[in-house]
Amino acid sequence: MSLEQLRGKLVYQGLLLGGVALLTSAALAFASRATEADIKAAEAADLKQSLTQVLPGEYENDLLKDAVTLAGKNGDVLVYRGRSQGKVEAVVYRMIGHGYAGALVCVMGVSREGKILGVRVIKHAETPGLGDKIDPAKSEWIHSFEGKWLGEPVAEKWAVKKDGGEFDQFAGATITPRGVVKAVKEGLEFFEQNRAALLDEAGGNS
Amino acid sequence: MSYGRITRDGLWDNNIVFAQILGMCPTMAVTSSATNGLGMGLATTAVLLASNAIISAVRDLISPDVRIPVYIVLIATLVTLVDVSLNAWAHDLYKVLGLYIALIVANCAVLGRAEAFAAKASVGEAAMDGLMMGLGFTLALTTIGGIREVLGAGTLFANAHLLLGPAFAFLETTVIPEYKGYLLMILPPGGFMVLGFLLAGRRVIEGRRAARAAAAAVPEAAAS
Numbered sequence: 001m002s003l004e005q006l007r008g009k010l011v012y013q014g015l016l017l018g019g020v021a022l023l024t025s026a027a028l029a030f031a032s033r034a035t036e037a038d039i040k041a042a043e044a045a046d047l048k049q050s051l052t053q054v055l056p057g058e059y060e061n062d063l064l065k066d067a068v069t070l071a072g073k074n075g076d077v078l079v080y081r082g083r084s085q086g087k088v089e090a091v092v093y094r095m096i097g098h099g100y101a102g103a104l105v106c107v108m109g110v111s112r113e114g115k116i117l118g119v120r121v122i123k124h125a126e127t128p129g130l131g132d133k134i135d136p137a138k139s140e141w142i143h144s145f146e147g148k149w150l151g152e153p154v155a156e157k158w159a160v161k162k163d164g165g166e167f168d169q170f171a172g173a174t175i176t177p178r179g180v181v182k183a184v185k186e187g188l189e190f191f192e193q194n195r196a197a198l199l200d201e202a203g204g205n206s
Numbered sequence: 207m208s209y210g211r212i213t214r215d216g217l218w219d220n221n222i223v224f225a226q227i228l229g230m231c232p233t234m235a236v237t238s239s240a241t242n243g244l245g246m247g248l249a250t251t252a253v254l255l256a257s258n259a260i261i262s263a264v265r266d267l268i269s270p271d272v273r274i275p276v277y278i279v280l281i282a283t284l285v286t287l288v289d290v291s292l293n294a295w296a297h298d299l300y301k302v303l304g305l306y307i308a309l310i311v312a313n314c315a316v317l318g319r320a321e322a323f324a325a326k327a328s329v330g331e332a333a334m335d336g337l338m339m340g341l342g343f344t345l346a347l348t349t350i351g352g353i354r355e356v357l358g359a360g361t362l363f364a365n366a367h368l369l370l371g372p373a374f375a376f377l378e379t380t381v382i383p384e385y386k387g388y389l390l391m392i393l394p395p396g397g398f399m400v401l402g403f404l405l406a407g408r409r410v411i412e413g414r415r416a417a418r419a420a421a422a423a424v425p426e427a428a429a430s
Contacts, residue, residue, distance in 0.1 A: 007268075016276065020276050021279060028283060028287070031286070039290070039297075130393075137368060172393060
């Protein structure tokens, strides 16, 4: 039987579809295994880089190894701590905000006094050219959080200007900065609620 | 089909965006700047080249009745492979392009070329067609992105160094200094407007060419 005739047979078509599915899944499984370690390593390097961006200054320990998990408002929060002379000087953790196109994964560094050392959005899918001005490579906006804390500006001013707050929005994109501001504010509230545990001090109010 | 013909088809005569009006979803979505258009175009070119070559290589094995699902599975697999390998081995590039790569699956032009060309041509021709169609697509996206960026933000190729490396930072120009921006051009309506004007412009050029060809043909016919 020629290939021409064979191609018309239902059995051949079924086998062909099955075979293609099998081959492509095998290719994907292989690619997933081959790239898994490299992707993890690249993401860890990214994380470390973003941690050092939001935590300026030197700490004596390896941030990635001094981690603690605490319960936050929206699930567990993984906190990395930077120490100097054994004392926790700064903490860094992730907060998830909601942007125009899904989650905004923010990393924020907070000093032991509760002041923001830096904020970065490490993962987002905002509109290129509009919402992606949260990226420090494209705009200075994200630096406007530095040095802020829950008392400065006061609670009701923790919003974008359109909502009566202090932070700029972008032309054409209000939802993205609004999401970031909300996530950062929640991050600071999380810090206040868990101050003792975050700073690794049993006594609490220091 | 000659390689010259394939090249002309891909870049102009049968351009994916300007002549076939295919792939409108990524075209509208990413052309808010020239750099984004260029990135999307290059990623699509890679997928088109690979999918055309593979589909042409196995074209005799595929039953016509089930060809569409086979093409779709192959294209989706290729896109995923490009996605994970970029993520693993070119992570910085992935951070810029990652957003667009998944969109390539939704680009019907890839399936269109598999169906209309690769299924009937030799591997070499199919690969050439994929390359040229991809470059034509890149050209179209970069043009639309460039016009929207200049009118909308006053810059051209902003952030090109993120896509192409620091060596290409020289491409980044501010066309209109102190420009306040014209948001409409960055938003989706701007994409439709720029595309509309470009399509109209292409028709004018093609119309003139046809008229010239007709004028040249008439005296010849009279002389014979």
